Amino acid sequence: MKIILLGAPGAGKGTQATRISEKYGITHISTGDIFRANIKQGTEIGKLAKSYIDAGKLVPDSVTCEIVKNRLAEDDVKDGYLLDGFPRSLYQAEELSKFADIDLCLNFEVDTDLLMDRICGRRVCSCGESYHISTLNGATTCAKCGKQLYRRDDDNPETVKARLDTYNVMTAPLIAYYSAQNKLASVKCGNGTPEEVFKAVCEILDKYGK
Ligand code: ADP
Ligand code: ZN
Numbered sequence: 335m336k337i338i339l340l341g342a343p344g345a346g347k348g349t350q351a352t353r354i355s356e357k358y359g360i361t362h363i364s365t366g367d368i369f370r371a372n373i374k375q376g377t378e379i380g381k382l383a384k385s386y387i388d389a390g391k392l393v394p395d396s397v398t399c400e401i402v403k404n405r406l407a408e409d410d411v412k413d414g415y416l417l418d419g420f421p422r423s424l425y426q427a428e429e430l431s432k433f434a435d436i437d438l439c440l441n442f443e444v445d446t447d448l449l450m451d452r453i454c455g456r457r458v459c460s461c462g463e464s465y466h467i468s469t470l471n472g473a474t475t476c477a478k479c480g481k482q483l484y485r486r487d488d489d490n491p492e493t494v495k496a497r498l499d500t501y502n503v504m505t506a507p508l509i510a511y512y513s514a515q516n517k518l519a520s521v522k523c524g525n526g527t528p529e530e531v532f533k534a535v536c537e538i539l540d541k542y543g544k
Contacts, residue, residue: 335360335414335542336434338421340508341442343497344449344456346523346531350442351418352462353532358539361411365419367462368401369393370486387488390496392422392504399429406434423504427511438542439512440535444523446498453494457483 337360339347348364355362369387372380379397386393402420405411417436421427430436455467459476465483474483488497512518519538523531 335539336437337414337416338436338439338512339416339418339442340439340505340512342444342446342449342501342505343494344453345442345444346528347418347442348462349464349528350440350532350535351416353528354416354535354539357536361415362462363402363405363411363415363417363420365393365398365402365422367418368405388493390488390493390500392500395423395425395429398422399426402430403433421508422500424507424511427508436512436517438519438538439508439517440538441509441512441518441520442523442531443520445525448525449498450491450494453489453497454491456489457485459483 335358337354339351341347348366351362351364354360366387369380369383373384373387374380379401382397383393392398398420402417406415414437417430421430452466456464457467457470458464459479459481461476461479461481463476463478465473465477470483475481476483488494509518509520519542521531521534521538523534526534
């Protein structure tokens with residue numbers, strides 16, 4: 335199955351992607367992770383992406399679309415994938431439709447007033463897990479793999495505000511776009527725990543079949 339995960343920053347796309355990928359064996363592709371890996375390795379793409387990411391803006395389409403196109407051409411995703419963080423604009427969605435046939439867009443609906451606190455209190459692990467300081471009880475390492483947790487550079491109030499604006503202006507129109515194609519399934523997250531949200535996700539995915 336070829337699935338897009340849609341939702342505001344902090345809606346929990348990454349957390350759910352990890353779970354979906356484990357349970358259904360679908361490869362998780364996150365453009366944010368790809369950019370962060372490039373920044374870490376100091377590549378040209380990383381150098382270019384960093385200034386946009388730090389400002390909460392979209393990395394230019396010429397770079398982003400090319401990366402996704404190449405990634406989707408690889409062998410391991412022939413049978414399906416979870417696209418997390420792409421498309422993020424109507425332009426990107428149109429580009430994607432030229433090289434991919436999407437089955438489903440899972441839209442994570444979450445109260446926007448929760449997002450700022452969620453993202454600013456987020457601590458992440460390089461294994462893909464993420465946590466919130468309110469439930470870590472002072473722990474500084476990952477419960478899953480034991481590595482040191484850290485705060486993403488762009489998880490600060492100023493950048494988060496810009497990311498939320500970017501989402502509202504550029505990305506939110508995709509809800510209507512995929513709804514018009516009868517590909518949208520919305521998950522009402524409210525302030526549900528990751529487990530509760532995952533249950534709702536599984537109900538949708540089981541209904542659609544793998
Ligand atoms: P989140 O969804 O929590 O904001 P991501 O890890 O998906 O975080 O993305 C982090 C940043 O990477 C974005 O704010 C943006 O600058 C850049 N980015 C990720 N995906 C895209 C994309 N499809 N197009 C342009 N920029 C992107
Ligand atoms: Zn970990």
